[in-house]
Amino acid sequence: MPWENIFTWTNSWALVCWLILAFAPHRDRVLPYVFYLGCGVLALTYASLILPLMAGWIDDGGPVGRAPADFTKLSGVMSLFASPGGATIGWIHYLAFDLFVGIWVARNADRHGYLRIVQVPILFFVFMLGPIGLLLYLILRTTTKGKPENSTLPS
Template sequence: MGWNSVYLAANYWAFAGWALLAFAPRSPRILSAIMYAGVFLLCLLYLVLIAGFLSGGIDPGGASGGDFSSITGVMKLFDTPGGATLGWVHYLAFDLFTGMWIARDADAKGFSRIVQFPFLFLTLMVGPVGLFLWLIVRERRARAQAKG
């Protein structure tokens, strides 16, 4: 399987989790499916890739020699198809996990799905922006719930 195929498979897999999170009922079964069939498997893919790169068992393609010790080393890692896929899987896993946290937090604080949707969409598209805005919006209700 080539790097483009791995990239696309991870994208489609994460998108399925996001679609469930946004549109399916948030029953414990659905949330568990998103967590374990979505986030867990993306994390497992990341683990396999990073272990394979570090051990030399998986060729990232292109020029190698990148590392995490400098910006130049990270740029070298991401300049390979495997390195870019590795970074993208990292984003997909953490953004989906963050989206789950936002959704569960919003449900607990009584925010409707319509209000939640823009924050989930922003977290899918530009992760930290969605989280940042959610943290601002949730603050008033979080304080009110803490007092009550």
Template structure:
């Protein structure tokens, strides 16, 4: 399989998982499917491709450079290949989907409607840390309000 095909497949797979997260009922079975068939499959794809490139078993389709994650030039050299870009992108897809799942479950527990959750899920899908930061700010206010209400009730 070439890197362009893998890129297309991982994007499609992640988008299907995001659609399920945003629009399907969030019962335990749905969440388990998103976790294992979405996040875990993306993680497995990432691991397989990374090991393949690092071991020399897969051609990164670009200038072969030593994989050095400790310097900016080393990371740039890896991302300067098709394989490195797909591996990096798959990393983002897996982690953003995992974070999106956490946001959705946390929002459900805190009583946020799906409509209120959607902007944070969309921002997390598109811009990762921006969606997470937005959710952390909003959830903190709701959590504090819930704690105060529980304290008054007790």
């Protein structure tokens, strides 16, 4: 498999989606496209790679004799990322879910009246450091928009 090409393509695709998410005017009309063409394409790419890899139909390009993949042990998880295929597929997983969270943050922030100038730095943190960006947004919502229980519901 051309893992480097797949990695580059998905990274570029995600970056384009993030730029559209952060800077497109009339975001309410653009968000469905970013959702389906951004998250959807990344999720489809992930599925089209992980399923054949797990079935043994494609090679991950990793070294022979490494520890078997095992989600219950650190060494097993590290083994998953010890190949070009595993690292690429894992990265696509991050890209898809971080973009999904970014879309939720942007949509929620729009609903609650946050200006784009406030949103863009938070979206940057979601893009670069996923959970930290989400945490920043939840802190912002909790401290500026009323009751904490209303700030954490994904509405």
